[in-house]
Amino acid sequence: MMKKKMWLAGAMAASLLLGACGDKELEARDINPATDICKICNMSVAAEKYAGQVALANGDYETFDDIGCLMEYYNKTDKKDIGEAFVKDFSGEAWVEVDQAIYVSDKEISTPMSYGVIAFKTTDEAQKFIDSEGKGKIVTFEDVKAMDWSGHA
Amino acid sequence: MKGPRFLMAFFVSLLFFALPASADTLQQQIDKTPEGGTLKLFDRDYMETAVINKPITITGGDETLLMSDSDKPVFTIKDATDVTLKGLRFLQSGSAVVVKNSSHVKLDGLEMIQMFSGVQVYDSSDVTIKGLTLKGIDGQFASKGYGLAVFKSNDIELSHNNVTSVQDAYYLEHTKNVTVTDNVATDSRYGLHFMYADGIKAERNTLTRNVTGIMLMLAKNAELRHNKISIQWDWNSSGFTLYNAENIVVEQNTFSGNRTGILSQTLTNAQIRNNVFSSNQTAIEFTAADKNNTVEGNDFVGNILNIRSDGSDSIIDKNYYDDYGGNDIDENGVGDTQYVALQSFGQWMVREPAYQYFIESPAVVMLNQMDKQTNRVEKNQLVDSTPMMEPTSDFKKEQSFHIWALLFGVIMLGGAIFLWRKGVKQ
Numbered sequence: 001m002m003k004k005k006m007w008l009a010g011a012m013a014a015s016l017l018l019g020a021c022g023d024k025e026l027e028a029r030d031i032n033p034a035t036d037i038c039k040i041c042n043m044s045v046a047a048e049k050y051a052g053q054v055a056l057a058n059g060d061y062e063t064f065d066d067i068g069c070l071m072e073y074y075n076k077t078d079k080k081d082i083g084e085a086f087v088k089d090f091s092g093e094a095w096v097e098v099d100q101a102i103y104v105s106d107k108e109i110s111t112p113m114s115y116g117v118i119a120f121k122t123t124d125e126a127q128k129f130i131d132s133e134g135k136g137k138i139v140t141f142e143d144v145k146a147m148d149w150s151g152h153a
Numbered sequence: 154m155k156g157p158r159f160l161m162a163f164f165v166s167l168l169f170f171a172l173p174a175s176a177d178t179l180q181q182q183i184d185k186t187p188e189g190g191t192l193k194l195f196d197r198d199y200m201e202t203a204v205i206n207k208p209i210t211i212t213g214g215d216e217t218l219l220m221s222d223s224d225k226p227v228f229t230i231k232d233a234t235d236v237t238l239k240g241l242r243f244l245q246s247g248s249a250v251v252v253k254n255s256s257h258v259k260l261d262g263l264e265m266i267q268m269f270s271g272v273q274v275y276d277s278s279d280v281t282i283k284g285l286t287l288k289g290i291d292g293q294f295a296s297k298g299y300g301l302a303v304f305k306s307n308d309i310e311l312s313h314n315n316v317t318s319v320q321d322a323y324y325l326e327h328t329k330n331v332t333v334t335d336n337v338a339t340d341s342r343y344g345l346h347f348m349y350a351d352g353i354k355a356e357r358n359t360l361t362r363n364v365t366g367i368m369l370m371l372a373k374n375a376e377l378r379h380n381k382i383s384i385q386w387d388w389n390s391s392g393f394t395l396y397n398a399e400n401i402v403v404e405q406n407t408f409s410g411n412r413t414g415i416l417s418q419t420l421t422n423a424q425i426r427n428n429v430f431s432s433n434q435t436a437i438e439f440t441a442a443d444k445n446n447t448v449e450g451n452d453f454v455g456n457i458l459n460i461r462s463d464g465s466d467s468i469i470d471k472n473y474y475d476d477y478g479g480n481d482i483d484e485n486g487v488g489d490t491q492y493v494a495l496q497s498f499g500q501w502m503v504r505e506p507a508y509q510y511f512i513e514s515p516a517v518v519m520l521n522q523m524d525k526q527t528n529r530v531e532k533n534q535l536v537d538s539t540p541m542m543e544p545t546s547d548f549k550k551e552q553s554f555h556i557w558a559l560l561f562g563v564i565m566l567g568g569a570i571f572l573w574r575k576g577v578k579q
Contacts, residue, residue, distance in 0.1 A: 033293060033294070033295035034293060034294075034295075034387075035388055035389065037389045041370060041396055041397075041418075042389070042394055042396055042416070042418065043368070043370070044294075044295075044342060044364060044389065046294060046295040046320060046342065047295070048295075113348075113370075113371075114326065114327075114348065114349060
């Protein structure tokens with residue numbers, strides 16, 4: 001009887017361990033403006049509404065102060081190493097996966113690195129921003145990836 | 154019947170004429186002042202906003218205090234030339250002055266207390282801001298605004314200003330021909346923050362306890378001279394961060410007590426010469442993408458790491474290093490053997506900043522000793538083939554002898570020995 005219980009306990013422990021080894025869902029983490037800096041340009045991530053972050057497959061996180069910096073990193077990093085990439089919704093608190101976000105681009109939109117691209121959760125919110133500010137146009141993630149993100153003096 | 158009506162009208166009109174001029178709003182006072190005239194504000198509190206769009210000089214009295222009653226700035230100078238604001242005091246407002254599309258604007262001796270931000274200049278030219286003091290609001294820098302911010306403007310002069318407790322003390326974006334001299338910036342995120350700037354002269358500024366002293370990003374043709382950069386000591390701090398910059402002269406500055414004196418990334422054609430780096434965790438950090446940079450005639454004193462790099466090909470020449478162990482047999486002032494700043498641990502720390510917490514651990518000390526032996530044959534990386542035997546600056550003369558601290562130490566030591574001896578005898 002004792003031996004049977006031990007086998008059962010062992011099997012449960014093993015199943016728990018194996019369960020922990022499975023793919024975990026990668027989520028965005030909170031930004032700390034006092035300590036988080038942009039992986040590309042070294043600026044602190046002080047204004048979250050322009051920020052981005054990458055949850056790497058190895059569990060590490062990289063943060064970015066501007067969508068331009070995020071895309072520079074995204075484009076040159078092996079996609080196998082990127083678990084998930086997120087941008088902050090400009091009009092809210094939510095993190096949105098980069099390929100799900102709706103982007104608004106205009107060189108007159110002020111962002112920390114002056115790249116002029118911001119992200120929204122929905123097309124309605126993006127359009128509302130364009131209507132109220134009188135500037136910007138909606139672009140896709142593919143458009144954003146293809147932009148020139150190399151900063152120049 | 155006509156009599157009483159006349160009398161009433163007379164007394165009512167008298168009442169209006171008798172209203173003191175000090176009851177005029179700020180805007181009314183500005184509107185009443187002729188073009189090119191001088192308006193002296195009354196010794197009272199103004200809680201309002203106003204727009205200036207003509208040549209005018211506005212000054213204040215000893216008791217004049219200006220506050221905004223909305224999220225608008227107290228003064229908006231728009232489409233104007235030859236505007237001077239002098240000796241005014243602002244309190245607890247979102248912003249004091251915004252300058253838009255104007256030229257020949259002077260802000261002289263303004264005082265700002267508990268402000269979210271101070272002055273913003275857009276699309277303007279020939280703007281001088283001097284003698285301004287600004288204290289921001291309490292809290293984390295992410296919740297604050299910029300002290301003095303200039304956007305898309307040219308021929309800007311900022312001098313003798315003192316800004317504290319804001320996000321960036323002096324922020325300049327897309328500017329041309331900017332002179333920033335004799336300013337102070339403390340307890341902010343960045344002291345001076347230049348972005349997309351061309352033609353910068355920053356001299357004799359004192360930048361202390363910020364996250365970064367000077368943040369120079371995507372900029373070219375800058376001269377950074379005689380600045381005092383100290384105690385930028387946070388996790389991600391540096392005296393200067395030079396990012397994606399070219400044609401930069403960094404000369405005769407003093408870097409002391411910073412986490413990193415100069416942090417560079419994609420830096421091209423920079424000349425770092427005749428500076429003093431003392432008591433920094435790392436004096437200079439290069440990255441592989443840096444090109445054609447020269448480090449010459451600097452003094453490295455009391456730093457944990459003098460120069461570290463992950464593979465840049467900078468020219469390092471004629472510097473003084475206090476940890477140089479070579480001799481000068483021919484007494485020409487230059488060491489007979491090369492100095493190699495290369496340290497394995499330093500290289501690793503560039504890639505993984507968290508390793509800084511292991512500095513001076515026994516394993517790292519041993520690793521550094523091993524490096525010293527292997528560095529004897531290093532030919533390329535971080536090699537100074539002409540190390541100086543004496544400091545090139547007057548750094549030594551600046552060291553003061555603290556006699557009272559020494560005396561106090563001796564007395565305390567004597568007292569401790571006396572008490573210890575007394576305890577042993579008992």
